[in-house]
Amino acid sequence: IIALIFYVRRQLKLNVPILNMRVFKHYNFTLGAVLVMIDFGIILSAMYLLPQYLQNGLLVAVALTGIIMLPGGLVNALTSALAGRMYDNFGAKWPTRIGFLIAFIGAFLLSIVTTNSPIWYVILAHIILMIGAPLAMSPAQTSALNSLKGIESADGSAILNTMEQIVGALATALATSFLTLGRNSVSGSEAFRFTNGVHYGMYFTIALTVVSFIIALFVKDDGNYSK
Numbered sequence: 001i002i003a004l005i006f007y008v009r010r011q012l013k014l015n016v017p018i019l020n021m022r023v024f025k026h027y028n029f030t031l032g033a034v035l036v037m038i039d040f041g042i043i044l045s046a047m048y049l050l051p052q053y054l055q056n057g058l059l060v061a062v063a064l065t066g067i068i069m070l071p072g073g074l075v076n077a078l079t080s081a082l083a084g085r086m087y088d089n090f091g092a093k094w095p096t097r098i099g100f101l102i103a104f105i106g107a108f109l110l111s112i113v114t115t116n117s118p119i120w121y122v123i124l125a126h127i128i129l130m131i132g133a134p135l136a137m138s139p140a141q142t143s144a145l146n147s148l149k150g151i152e153s154a155d156g157s158a159i160l161n162t163m164e165q166i167v168g169a170l171a172t173a174l175a176t177s178f179l180t181l182g183r184n185s186v187s188g189s190e191a192f193r194f195t196n197g198v199h200y201g202m203y204f205t206i207a208l209t210v211v212s213f214i215i216a217l218f219v220k221d222d223g224n225y226s227k
Contacts, residue, residue, distance in 0.1 A: 028220065033156075033159065035216060040168055040171070041167050041170070049201045050069070068126075084139075093216075093220070096140050097213065097216045098135065101132065103136065106128035106131070107205045111199055111205075140216075141160065144160065182196045
């Protein structure tokens with residue numbers, strides 16, 4: 001983060017910067033970029049915690065864990081494809097708001113799992129989360145990039161790709177910290193303690209969905225849509 005701060009300051013002082021950080025002067029790009037970053041954090045933090053919960057909380061075998069995660073992954077791909085069409089028809093405002101609301105529901109359901117939760121419940125919660133997060137992701141990213149013209153579009157794309165990696169690393173690190181905090185806050189079996197840690201990690205994911213929903217309330221559409 002410190003290195004990134006110095007890098008940004010350097011780019012702002014150059015007459016011909018490697019990355020034009022002044023693209024953040026565009027309202028829709030800044031708002032869309034922030035939503036994309038938080039959404040990426042939601043997905044990575046939840047997808048980091050869920051397989052571990054299945055293996056250490058429900059004591060599911062590794063191979064079966066992959067099978068349980070498969071439906072959510074398929075829904076993620078399908079929703080991502082449909083989200084682009086929704087942006088064409090409605091813009092970014094409503095898909096992002098609805099997406100983050102659905103993601104909140106999915107994250108909440110995963111935050112109350114126990115060591116005895118049925119597999120179907122975990123799959124359902126995962127699917128709900130994988131409907132909401134990509135539903136918000138594609139419109140937010142498209143809205144951000146569509147606000148840029150010419151060479152700025154390349155700078156915007158590079159900035160988004162870079163920030164996704166940084167936010168992904170931060171989200172995973174924070175989720176790990178909350179997981180450890182939750183495990184150490186209770187006593188009992190290892191499965192019970194680990195599940196409590198997952199609760200703490202999911203509280204972090206829920207917080208991200210709430211923040212992103214509030215930010216999505218400020219999204220403005222500047223294009224022409226069918227509805």
